[in-house]
Amino acid sequence: MKSTTLTLIAGLFLAPQFQALAADHDHNGHTMPAGQAMDTAWADGTIKKINADVGKVTISHGPLANLDMPAMTMVFRVKDPIWLSQIKPGDRIRFVAERQDGALTVTALQPGR
Template sequence: MKNLLLTTAMAFAMITPVYAAGTHEGGHGHEKAEAGHGHAEMAAGMPGKADDVSRTIDVTMRETDDGTMIFEPASFDFEQGETIRFNVTNMGEIEHEFVIDDVAGNAKHKEMMAAMDMEHDDPNSVRLDEGKSGEVIWTFSNAGTFEFACLIPGHYESGMHGPITVSETQASAETVLAQADVEYTKGTIKKVDAEGGKVTINHGPLVNLDMPAMTMVFRADEAMLAKMSEGQEIEFVAEPVKGKLTVTQLK
């Protein structure tokens, strides 16, 4: 059985010649470091912290009698913001790996691995010999459809991949809808008082506040004021904050 599986996988792998060997460390735009630190966020999310894990899922990797290679479960559904611990066990007879990425990212790295015999060493993956176990802790910070896969040459083609669906949380959806309903007002900045935390704007009607066009002084936080300069044409949203008219959004 093991020889049959190796022969099948090698048949796929030989489509592209092997040029070199190495460890694929940081190949997904990450630097290997403590989980949750020092990693750029990927489309599929980012490394999670053990303290933030909301649930743990057991994943097995194995081969079937007909030579197919599979993950169990075959798909996942999460909510945006969830941090998941994947307990991964290789119950097969040959080496396998578990990699999280989007479909395009997996396709790119599958091609790289077909051209070069290398091993992933990234926080979004774990590679295991037969009978071994490991884990991946991952935060799904973005909504969308992603993929988990084994990118060892020939394994993906033998069935080792599945979808990850991350649904937008209700709070995120409500925020998007609220932002879509906001009506921006056009104006010209007359004066910026960074020290006083104020900005003077000659503006059109403030529809959300039922106020006519005029020149007014608004409050603004430091980050907002840093984007402003005298004479600048802007579109903004002003709202009462602690009894003071405050610029809350700017574009």
């Protein structure tokens, strides 16, 4: 009887702490970290042609996983036209392409690996 009473008192004393732990349990660890999620959108490519007058660039690229596209050479708009002055044909790049307003657009650009 004494042991049952002691267990009951201990349980009542610890219950609020377990409740606090349960309330703090979220599922943030069950999602892909932002860095990894973004990494799947990056693709490798080579600049083939730049048309600064219309803000477009031709890129020979590997698969674009986020757009479900195989490797090919194609023309893209660029999010920031200033990028076109920082690259030249033959440059290897890493880039992110997304569909924006119905057009394929380079939304991020960095030197290739």
